Amino acid sequence: MPEGLQSLEALLDPACIVTDPAAMAPYLSDWRGRRHGTARAVLRPRTVDQVSEIMRWATATHTSVVPQGGNTGLSGGATPDGNGDAVVLSLGRLNSIRSIDSVGNTLVADAGCILADVQRAATGADRLFPLSLGSEGSCQVGGIVATNAGGINVIRYGTVRDLTLGLEFVRADGAVIHGLKSLRKDNAGYALRDMLIGSEGTLGIVTGAAFKLFARPKVSATALCGLASPAAALHLLGFLRTTAGERISSFEVMCDAEMGLTLDLVPGTTLPLGARHPWYCFIEIADSDPLAPVEHTLADVLGRALEDGVLSDAVIAQSEAQAKAIWSLRFAVSEANRLAGASISHDTSVATADVPALIEAVLQASATRFPAARPLFVGHLGDGNIHVNLLFPKADYPTADALAATAGAVNDCIFEIVTKLGGSITAEHGIGRSLVGALARTAQPEALELMRSVKLAFDPLGILNPGAVLRKP
Amino acid sequence: MPEGLQSLEALLDPACIVTDPAAMAPYLSDWRGRRHGTARAVLRPRTVDQVSEIMRWATATHTSVVPQGGNTGLSGGATPDGNGDAVVLSLGRLNSIRSIDSVGNTLVADAGCILADVQRAATGADRLFPLSLGSEGSCQVGGIVATNAGGINVIRYGTVRDLTLGLEFVRADGAVIHGLKSLRKDNAGYALRDMLIGSEGTLGIVTGAAFKLFARPKVSATALCGLASPAAALHLLGFLRTTAGERISSFEVMCDAEMGLTLDLVPGTTLPLGARHPWYCFIEIADSDPLAPVEHTLADVLGRALEDGVLSDAVIAQSEAQAKAIWSLRFAVSEANRLAGASISHDTSVATADVPALIEAVLQASATRFPAARPLFVGHLGDGNIHVNLLFPKADYPTADALAATAGAVNDCIFEIVTKLGGSITAEHGIGRSLVGALARTAQPEALELMRSVKLAFDPLGILNPGAVLRKP
Numbered sequence: 001m002p003e004g005l006q007s008l009e010a011l012l013d014p015a016c017i018v019t020d021p022a023a024m025a026p027y028l029s030d031w032r033g034r035r036h037g038t039a040r041a042v043l044r045p046r047t048v049d050q051v052s053e054i055m056r057w058a059t060a061t062h063t064s065v066v067p068q069g070g071n072t073g074l075s076g077g078a079t080p081d082g083n084g085d086a087v088v089l090s091l092g093r094l095n096s097i098r099s100i101d102s103v104g105n106t107l108v109a110d111a112g113c114i115l116a117d118v119q120r121a122a123t124g125a126d127r128l129f130p131l132s133l134g135s136e137g138s139c140q141v142g143g144i145v146a147t148n149a150g151g152i153n154v155i156r157y158g159t160v161r162d163l164t165l166g167l168e169f170v171r172a173d174g175a176v177i178h179g180l181k182s183l184r185k186d187n188a189g190y191a192l193r194d195m196l197i198g199s200e201g202t203l204g205i206v207t208g209a210a211f212k213l214f215a216r217p218k219v220s221a222t223a224l225c226g227l228a229s230p231a232a233a234l235h236l237l238g239f240l241r242t243t244a245g246e247r248i249s250s251f252e253v254m255c256d257a258e259m260g261l262t263l264d265l266v267p268g269t270t271l272p273l274g275a276r277h278p279w280y281c282f283i284e285i286a287d288s289d290p291l292a293p294v295e296h297t298l299a300d301v302l303g304r305a306l307e308d309g310v311l312s313d314a315v316i317a318q319s320e321a322q323a324k325a326i327w328s329l330r331f332a333v334s335e336a337n338r339l340a341g342a343s344i345s346h347d348t349s350v351a352t353a354d355v356p357a358l359i360e361a362v363l364q365a366s367a368t369r370f371p372a373a374r375p376l377f378v379g380h381l382g383d384g385n386i387h388v389n390l391l392f393p394k395a396d397y398p399t400a401d402a403l404a405a406t407a408g409a410v411n412d413c414i415f416e417i418v419t420k421l422g423g424s425i426t427a428e429h430g431i432g433r434s435l436v437g438a439l440a441r442t443a444q445p446e447a448l449e450l451m452r453s454v455k456l457a458f459d460p461l462g463i464l465n466p467g468a469v470l471r472k473p
Numbered sequence: 474m475p476e477g478l479q480s481l482e483a484l485l486d487p488a489c490i491v492t493d494p495a496a497m498a499p500y501l502s503d504w505r506g507r508r509h510g511t512a513r514a515v516l517r518p519r520t521v522d523q524v525s526e527i528m529r530w531a532t533a534t535h536t537s538v539v540p541q542g543g544n545t546g547l548s549g550g551a552t553p554d555g556n557g558d559a560v561v562l563s564l565g566r567l568n569s570i571r572s573i574d575s576v577g578n579t580l581v582a583d584a585g586c587i588l589a590d591v592q593r594a595a596t597g598a599d600r601l602f603p604l605s606l607g608s609e610g611s612c613q614v615g616g617i618v619a620t621n622a623g624g625i626n627v628i629r630y631g632t633v634r635d636l637t638l639g640l641e642f643v644r645a646d647g648a649v650i651h652g653l654k655s656l657r658k659d660n661a662g663y664a665l666r667d668m669l670i671g672s673e674g675t676l677g678i679v680t681g682a683a684f685k686l687f688a689r690p691k692v693s694a695t696a697l698c699g700l701a702s703p704a705a706a707l708h709l710l711g712f713l714r715t716t717a718g719e720r721i722s723s724f725e726v727m728c729d730a731e732m733g734l735t736l737d738l739v740p741g742t743t744l745p746l747g748a749r750h751p752w753y754c755f756i757e758i759a760d761s762d763p764l765a766p767v768e769h770t771l772a773d774v775l776g777r778a779l780e781d782g783v784l785s786d787a788v789i790a791q792s793e794a795q796a797k798a799i800w801s802l803r804f805a806v807s808e809a810n811r812l813a814g815a816s817i818s819h820d821t822s823v824a825t826a827d828v829p830a831l832i833e834a835v836l837q838a839s840a841t842r843f844p845a846a847r848p849l850f851v852g853h854l855g856d857g858n859i860h861v862n863l864l865f866p867k868a869d870y871p872t873a874d875a876l877a878a879t880a881g882a883v884n885d886c887i888f889e890i891v892t893k894l895g896g897s898i899t900a901e902h903g904i905g906r907s908l909v910g911a912l913a914r915t916a917q918p919e920a921l922e923l924m925r926s927v928k929l930a931f932d933p934l935g936i937l938n939p940g941a942v943l944r945k946p
Contacts, residue, residue: 101824103708154658178917181895183857183897184858185857185897186899187671187901190672190676191671192923194670214719235576237576243762244762245687245761289716289717291766349658352576352577352657383658384658423656424656424659426659427659427660428658428660429660431661443661443662447665451665455663457926
């Protein structure tokens with residue numbers, strides 16, 4: 001047992017303390033393989049009390065702690081740096097669904113529960129836990145809370161912040177804060193819960209969460225539309241919102257360049273429209289009432305939009321297979337981009353109405369400053385969350401290092417556009433370690449000051465995930 | 474101009490500085506007339522910059538500032554104490570709707586906008602701002618944000634926290650934090666916005682808010698049901714949630730003792746059911762789709778509930794007049810209680826599934842410890858938010874002072890029951906100055922410690938609404 005860790009052996013059984021390099025390796029790199037850190041140990045506690053004991057020990061020994069869930073983050077927030085003086089605190093063994101209440105529509109889960117298991121538990125009670133992400137088979141409750149995860153159903157159900165009723169977390173000094181209440185209304189003091197949500201492990205260790213559940217959709221209708229512009233897509237969204245209201249589960253947009261790549265590169269994809277269009281919308285509306293006329297509603301809105309010239313063409317899926325085929329075009333984008341070239345991607349958001357301005361500004365900047373790049377757009381229009389992707393010829397950037405310098409310039413360019421529009425440099429992926437500098441450059445200095453004061457209030461020794469979100473003091 | 478205020482004259486025109494006792498009076502008492510304070514002046518700025526100047530001045534002079542909106546709070550959070558050393562900062566002159574976006578479904582309003590005006594602005598754009606409170610004709614945006622207001626539509630749309638996308642606020646030192654973003658997703662750093670929401674003026678001065686809007690309901694269906702117990706009402710809610718999902722706009726419960734008082738004391742009220750029942754549910758479902766079969770949905774669920782024995786009786790309104798008559802029974806409760814006796818009321822919440830246990834515990838405690846009282850229950854079952862009211866004979870308590878001693882004992886009793894059930898002593902009214910002692914006694918000490926650290930981080934001099942939420946240090 002390495003020096004300094006011996007006192008841990010009194011608190012945890014040996015199986016909870018991983019120091020073998022091979023066994024530690026998976027915890028020391030991020031999912032995308034872009035960050036590699038070092039640590040004195042990986043700690044894998046089995047209980048909340050053990051998490052508390054670990055934090056007491058960390059406070060007593062001034063040891064940095066990097067909390068980690070499913071290790072699927074895209075901003076490096078769960079990967080220690082190279083100092084080697086931190087321990088990784090893996091929450092994966094705290095993995096029970098503690099309770100589920102189909103009357104109150106709530107579910108309480110340990111931090112280490114995998115998102116897909118939470119979804120399944122809700123379905124088992126004929127309810128919906130609506131959070132849905134690409135990484136749902138691996139990501140964990142603690143991680144989705146710590147990063148305020150978003151995903152594909154935010155337009156209807158919100159982010160993790162909107163879905164969370166209560167939190168249990170361990171303070172830097174080891175005190176367990178028992179905030180795991182399933183209350184719909186509670187105005188007794190400050191919202192510590194909301195300070196923890198999205199704080200990426202820098203203010204406390206989430207050990208459990210109480211979530212909202214929803215009625216499970218029983219009928220749905222899916223459409224693919226061809227349109228002239230992002231402005232037309234916005235117009236269509238406004239139309240749809242007036243009638244379909246909260247039934248809109250997804251409203252996604254894609255530019256034709258991205259559609260072309262997908263059709264060219266991903267086998268089995270076909271466009272179910274008669275012709276190509278400059279832009280496309282993917283729409284799904286769904287209802288918990290099996291008698292709800294969702295297809296009629298969607299057809300009615302699209303019909304009126306066609307008459308008004310908002311739409312150029314549209315197809316409504318007539319079967320589940322057709323709906324799947326439409327969605328497969330949307331989900332094939334990552335694969336198409338991977339095959340197509342060297343891409344530099346961003347997770348931007350602006351006010352929904354500003355999406356056309358964002359896209360126009362990126363097109364202009366890209367043409368003048370990065371003429372070799374093809375700008376691609378795909379994203380969640382209803383959330384104002386557009387994934388901007390500049391695709392460079394693979395031949396020009398044979399290695400990751402070659403791409404890195406250009407990536408810096410592209411990032412600065414996109415962040416400047418987004419900031420001017422009052423948007424966010426990270427809609428859902430978080431700051432982690434990758435965007436600490438970008439946050440420091442783009443956030444209002446007085447707001448950053450407040451964030452630093454909050455950090456000090458929760459973590460006076462600076463031992464909780466140091467270097468994530470904010471620079472080390 | 475009183476001593477110490479002269480320097481303000483350089484910052485504000487004289488009309489913004491109220492020192493005449495008669496003109497100040499309405500700002501120095503709370504709406505219920507239970508609290509009366511004193512102040513050096515009431516400041517009524519016209520711009521955010523003036524709010525900033527006032528806070529700079531307050532920091533330089535160590536002057537306490539009590540922010541105030543519509544002054545409709547029920548916990549005394551906007552009323553200064555009797556020291557006389559504070560100024561009241563009234564935000565009512567900042568009263569413009571800054572923008573409204575019916576595509577992005579957002580609205581930006583100044584702190585001093587009256588809630589009803591915000592609702593009207595949304596309706597004018599064929600959208601819904603769903604927050605609805607008894608005080609909506611007077612309460613202001615800054616106040617509803619600072620208290621995280623709830624109201625009658627929380628089951629469907631959530632509290633102000635759920636409705637708020639961005640905030641502009643002025644820090645204790647006068648810095649303006651420009652967080653007025655209308656973003657649906659933003660994970661760039663800590664959620665300062667959510668720390669301010671519900672902080673009751675103790676962490677910063679809210680000057681503007683960006684809110685979510687929703688599709689406006691076009692059809693609705695209303696029912697009144699008679700049931701045997703709170704457990705049956707919960708069962709019915711579960712039934713309804715499975716089918717009607719997010720269409721449930723209200724699900725209210727009332728006990729028969731409360732119904733009896735209402736029918737006896739409030740002229741023009743009648744029960745549209747064939748007989749009296751131990752409990753009643755008021756249900757409204759509504760839909761933005763004018764073609765949605767809401768009445769059919771409601772009839773179907775209630776029919777199945779009758780067959781299963783969950784319900785004893787039910788009536789669905791066949792006209793708007795009938796729906797109004799049903800709701801008038803619910804809204805007449807305050808008047809009935811006022812006429813009936815000396816009442817001590819509570820704004821409790823528990824997990825929805827725990828409502829029957831809460832009611833049972835209150836009934837038992839009331840019978841043994843306050844045999845002269847009649848326990849009455851009415852509230853928002855879907856939110857777990859039950860207004861518990863102990864009604865004492867008026868003859869025993871001729872004055873407010875006579876009631877005060879008993880009120881203390883009743884409060885302790887109810888808070889103990891609620892705390893044991895993991896509930897909240899204040900679901901929606903907030904801590905203000907009235908419940909500071911109760912929060913200190915019932916909250917987890919380590920959570921209170923964190924709240925005190927947060928207060929210090931935002932307001933190191935302790936000049937923002939001192940004595941509200943937390944005790945003065």
